[in-house]
Amino acid sequence: MNQTAIGKPQSCLWDRMICILYCCGTVIQFFEAATTDLDELTETVTSYISFCEDICIPTRTYLTFNNDKPWFTAKLRHLRQAKEDAYRNGDRVLYNQVRNTLNKEIRAAKITYAKKLEDQFTSNDSTSVWSGLRAITNYKTPSSCTEANQRLVNDLNEFYCRFETPNTHSDHLSTQPLTPPAIPLSTPPALQICEDDVRQVFRKNKRRKAPGPDGVTPACLKTCADQLAPIFSQIFNRSLELCEVPSCFKRSTIIPIPKKPKITGLNDYRPVALTSVVMKSFEKLVLAYLKDITGPLLDPLQFAYQANRSVDDAINMGLHFILQHLDKTGTYVRILFVDFSSAFNTIIPTVLQTKLTQVSVPSSICQWITSFLTDRQQLVRLGKFMSNSCSTNTGAPQGCVLSSLLFSLYTNDCTSKDPFVKLLKFADDTTLIGLIQDGDESAYRQEVEQLAVWCSLNNLKLNTLKTVEMIVDFRRNPPALPPLTIMNSTVAAVESFRFLGTTISQDLKWDNHIDSIVKKAQQRLYFLRQLRKFNLPQELLKQFYSAVIESVLCTSTVWFGSATKSDIRRLQRMVRTAERIIGTPLPTLQELYTSRVRKRAQKITLDPSHPSYPIFELLPSGRRFRAANTRTVRHKNSFFPQAIYLMNS
Numbered sequence: 039m040n041q042t043a044i045g046k047p048q049s050c051l052w053d054r055m056i057c058i059l060y061c062c063g064t065v066i067q068f069f070e071a072a073t074t075d076l077d078e079l080t081e082t083v084t085s086y087i088s089f090c091e092d093i094c095i096p097t098r099t100y101l102t103f104n105n106d107k108p109w110f111t112a113k114l115r116h117l118r119q120a121k122e123d124a125y126r127n128g129d130r131v132l133y134n135q136v137r138n139t140l141n142k143e144i145r146a147a148k149i150t151y152a153k154k155l156e157d158q159f160t161s162n163d164s165t166s167v168w169s170g171l172r173a174i175t176n177y178k179t180p181s182s183c184t185e186a187n188q189r190l191v192n193d194l195n196e197f198y199c200r201f202e203t204p205n206t207h208s209d210h211l212s213t214q215p216l217t218p219p220a221i222p223l224s225t226p227p228a229l230q231i232c233e234d235d236v237r238q239v240f241r242k243n244k245r246r247k248a249p250g251p252d253g254v255t256p257a258c259l260k261t262c263a264d265q266l267a268p269i270f271s272q273i274f275n276r277s278l279e280l281c282e283v284p285s286c287f288k289r290s291t292i293i294p295i296p297k298k299p300k301i302t303g304l305n306d307y308r309p310v311a312l313t314s315v316v317m318k319s320f321e322k323l324v325l326a327y328l329k330d331i332t333g334p335l336l337d338p339l340q341f342a343y344q345a346n347r348s349v350d351d352a353i354n355m356g357l358h359f360i361l362q363h364l365d366k367t368g369t370y371v372r373i374l375f376v377d378f379s380s381a382f383n384t385i386i387p388t389v390l391q392t393k394l395t396q397v398s399v400p401s402s403i404c405q406w407i408t409s410f411l412t413d414r415q416q417l418v419r420l421g422k423f424m425s426n427s428c429s430t431n432t433g434a435p436q437g438c439v440l441s442s443l444l445f446s447l448y449t450n451d452c453t454s455k456d457p458f459v460k461l462l463k464f465a466d467d468t469t470l471i472g473l474i475q476d477g478d479e480s481a482y483r484q485e486v487e488q489l490a491v492w493c494s495l496n497n498l499k500l501n502t503l504k505t506v507e508m509i510v511d512f513r514r515n516p517p518a519l520p521p522l523t524i525m526n527s528t529v530a531a532v533e534s535f536r537f538l539g540t541t542i543s544q545d546l547k548w549d550n551h552i553d554s555i556v557k558k559a560q561q562r563l564y565f566l567r568q569l570r571k572f573n574l575p576q577e578l579l580k581q582f583y584s585a586v587i588e589s590v591l592c593t594s595t596v597w598f599g600s601a602t603k604s605d606i607r608r609l610q611r612m613v614r615t616a617e618r619i620i621g622t623p624l625p626t627l628q629e630l631y632t633s634r635v636r637k638r639a640q641k642i643t644l645d646p647s648h649p650s651y652p653i654f655e656l657l658p659s660g661r662r663f664r665a666a667n668t669r670t671v672r673h674k675n676s677f678f679p680q681a682i683y684l685m686n687s
Contacts, residue, residue, distance in 0.1 A: 080273055080284035084316065087266070088253035109151035114143055152572055191425035194294055195418040197304040201384050201432050201497075226400060229327045231274045237267040239319045250314035251289040259315060274320050281405035287317035288410065290435050292418045309383075311416070311435035321439035324406075328399065328443060335397045337450050338649040342465040343442045346645045349538045350594045350638070352464045354677040355650055356471060357596070359460050360510060360546075361673040363473040370511035372482055374470040374522065375535055376489070377504035381466035382445055383433035384497050387411040390448050397447060407444065432497075452492050456481040461489075464538055483522070490524050502527040508535055508544055540596055546672055548597040552605045558590045559612040566619050579620045587616060591627060595638055598631045599675040632684060639681035653678050654685070662686045 117140040124133035240263035243256035259266060277283060294307035301307070336344065341352040360371050378384075387408045394404045411434060418425040434441035445465065452468075454461040458481050460471040470489060472482030493500050507522050507529045522529040534543040534550055541551040566587065569579060591609055592598075598606075609627055617624050643654045655664040663686055666679040673679065 077285050081286045084252040109147045188423050191418045191420050191423045195425040198309050226331045233267045233271045236271045237263045239322050252314045256315050281402050283410045287314050288414045290416045311437035318439050332397050340463045353596045356462050365669040369475050372472040373508045375506050376468040377501040378466050379499040379501045385434050386497050459485040506530050506532045548601050562587050583616050592630045595635050599680045635681050636684045639685050
């Protein structure tokens with residue numbers, strides 16, 4: 039039996055909340071007039087909003103049992119109790135009558151519940167869809183393998199602050215970039231936030247998200263956006279004017295999320311920061327401003343957190359460099375997969391401030407970001423246990439809106455200077471590709487050494503134990519190659535590596551990756567069978583197949599063109615199984631691959647800033663693209679030659 043406290047916000051209760059905030063507008067204005075201190079004003083306003091929520095929105099406690107059926111209503115419980123009472127009393131006539139009534143009501147309850155599931159699947163609310171799916175499949179959330187206690191949360195808090203050093207702001211960290219970025223001539227305008235922007239970003243909050251340490255819920259911001267936008271727009275603008283972030287906005291509660299089912303150490307927990315929802319809304323407004331300024335100056339080979347960039351683009355671009363180089367005689371490729379230790383937690387704010395200045399971010403915003411990243415109070419919560427609070431001045435919390443872009447800007451000057459060495463980045467996943475010809479590895483080894491020096495100068499910790507190298511060499515009788523060494527540590531050589539969700543093998547074949555895809559598809563077919571048992575319509579079953587199973591079979595445009603016929607037959611067998619379950623024909627994988635490749639190529643040709651845009655070169659006629667010059671079948675079947683062929687056809 040589980041006892042759960044659930045807030046029940048109804049429309050009438052929120053109307054009462056709106057009335058209180060509207061009538062108490064003078065009170066909020068009094069807060070603003072009573073103090074000139076930004077921290078005190080923000081703390082008072084957020085505390086008052088949290089107080090209004092507490093007095094308006096009641097909390098109810100429900101008892102749930104593990105064997106409860108989702109369609110079993112209170113009426114059915116009464117009938118079941120009446121049936122048991124009649125059986126104990128020996129009243130056979132009453133027992134038969136109640137039993138027949140109970141059976142009829144059970145059938146009616148199941149029909150009603152099936153209709154409810156149908157409504158959930160037809161809605162656009164993904165939360166409702168997955169809650170219905172969990173109810174159908176009787177899914178139980180796995181419990182953590184490590185028992186929580188007070189000592190564990192304190193150890194986790196110390197572990198997450200391990201990069202904190204007394205001389206965080208010291209000058210021993212160099213900010214000299216490997217490649218000086220281009221500085222635009224125009225000065226960007228100052229950021230000024232208006233009430234309409236705050237109102238719109240408040241209304242986009244999702245109601246079911248958890249509140250931050252200040253207790254202000256997303257549902258409150260969404261419902262009371264009109265009443266709260268004026269005061270918070272003033273707080274936001276004053277914060278930007280003073281280049282200071284209120285201390286209550288910088289508090290965070292770290293929720294450790296297990297990375298694997300079996301916990302073996304503190305590093306098996308991923309620290310996700312639960313921060314103020316108001317601050318997240320503020321960050322979204324600053325993020326849009328920063329993207330407009332820094333977008334044209336970002337490294338083109340950074341594929342994360344940019345429009346019209348994806349994991350597929352990063353892998354396709356890397357494979358294009360490799361396959362194009364291997365078409366030449368006497369060549370091979372060395373690929374270094376770099377692993378950082380808690381990359382986001384090692385950002386030095388003062389170093390970041392210098393890097394932001396180099397990409398033309400105004401000094402006031404740079405100082406505001408430095409204030410945002412320094413003097414942050416954090417604690418760890420695991421179940422009912424809470425750690426002691428500590429202050430951090432290093433890193434960007436995982437869970438903040440700005441953290442991803444700030445890390446991209448922090449590593450923006452980490453690039454390769456040699457044209458035969460490509461450095462691809464997807465957030466903190468960094469890959470160095472050395473295109474070796476005639477056995478000359480000097481440029482590749484020099485770039486690896488410079489990467490290690492850059493990491494040490496910018497406080498990024500290279501994890502040499504997880505950093506691995508893969509050699510792709512199709513030469514006849516290739517000689518044994520000398521191992522790679524980083525910081526007096528020999529890099530391990532591997533035959534395959536899971537890069538951005540795709541398993542890349544040394545022979546550039548896709549057997550291992552397709553094995554994992556088939557396994558995932560077989561597991562998800564179980565859910566489709568369960569939905570079929572509940573007699574859901576064919577259209578909803580097709581919709582579920584397209585979203586859950588087809589998305590796995592067509593997970594990317596990287597590997598399908600180079601897959602063998604036997605592998606494609608294995609994948610198509612999954613489609614035929616789904617066809618038998620649903621009872622209607624489904625599109626083949628070849629049709630899906632063709633349409634997705636053509637659609638992706640069209641988006642690339644419309645984006646001149648995309649790194650693969652020059653590959654699609656128009657002929658003088660302007661109607662067709664120049665075909666790729668390929669010598670091997672593996673290059674011909676890769677993404678870009680196939681995309682050009684499909685675009686021309």
